[in-house]
Amino acid sequence: xxxxxxxxxxxxxxxxxxxxxxxxxxxxxxxxxxxxxxxxxxxxxxxxxxxxxxxxxxxxxxxxxxxxxxxxxxxxxxxxxxxxxxxxxxxxxxxxxxxxxxxxxxxxxxxxxxxxxxxxxxx
Numbered sequence: 001x002x003x004x005x006x007x008x009x010x011x012x013x014x015x016x017x018x019x020x021x022x023x024x025x026x027x028x029x030x031x032x033x034x035x036x037x038x039x040x041x042x043x044x045x046x047x048x049x050x051x052x053x054x055x056x057x058x059x060x061x062x063x064x065x066x067x068x069x070x071x072x073x074x075x076x077x078x079x080x081x082x083x084x085x086x087x088x089x090x091x092x093x094x095x096x097x098x099x100x101x102x103x104x105x106x107x108x109x110x111x112x113x114x115x116x117x118x119x120x121x122x123x
Contacts, residue, residue: 007058007059007060007061007062007066007069008056008057008058008059009056009057009059009069009074010046010054010055010056010057011054011055011056011057012052012053012054012055013053013055015120016043016054016055018076018078019043019055019057019078019084019086020084022045022053022055023043023045024045025045026042026043026044026045027042027043027044027084028040028041028042028043028084029041029042029043029057029084029085029086030084030085030086031059031060031085031086031087031088032079032085032086032087032088033060033066033067033087033088033089036065037085038060038064038066041057041058041059041060042057042058043055043056043057044056044057044058059074059088060088066088067088067090069090071093072090072091072092072093073090073091073092073093073095073097073098073101073102074088074089074090075087075088075089075090075091075101076088077089101121102121104121104123105121105123106121107123108123109121109123110123
């Protein structure tokens with residue numbers, strides 16, 4: 001997690017494709033947590049000092065009614081019937097919920113690691 005509120009998560013090109021074709025300008029996404037909607041979540045392209053293209057997603061902050069994410073597991077689920085809407089959930093590392101998400105990714109998807117050695121799963 002990066003950013004002042006530690007609410008930004010970064011994706012490489014392949015992972016950014018989860019949100020649609022990676023754009024060269026900021027794209028605004030809608031996030032849903034329970035019944036709460038944020039229709040202003042930017043997914044912004046950036047080139048690192050090493051010349052690597054990444055996409056940075058700003059999640060709802062705790063101060064704005066979202067979550068504190070550092071040290072936790074996040075799950076984003078695309079809502080197929082709603083175009084650019086994504087469901088966001090956060091669980092403590094090692095919790096039954098986080099373990100269930102990992103199991104689902106292991107069984108029906110993929111588990112990988114970022115260059116920063118952070119684990120991620122797709123399912």
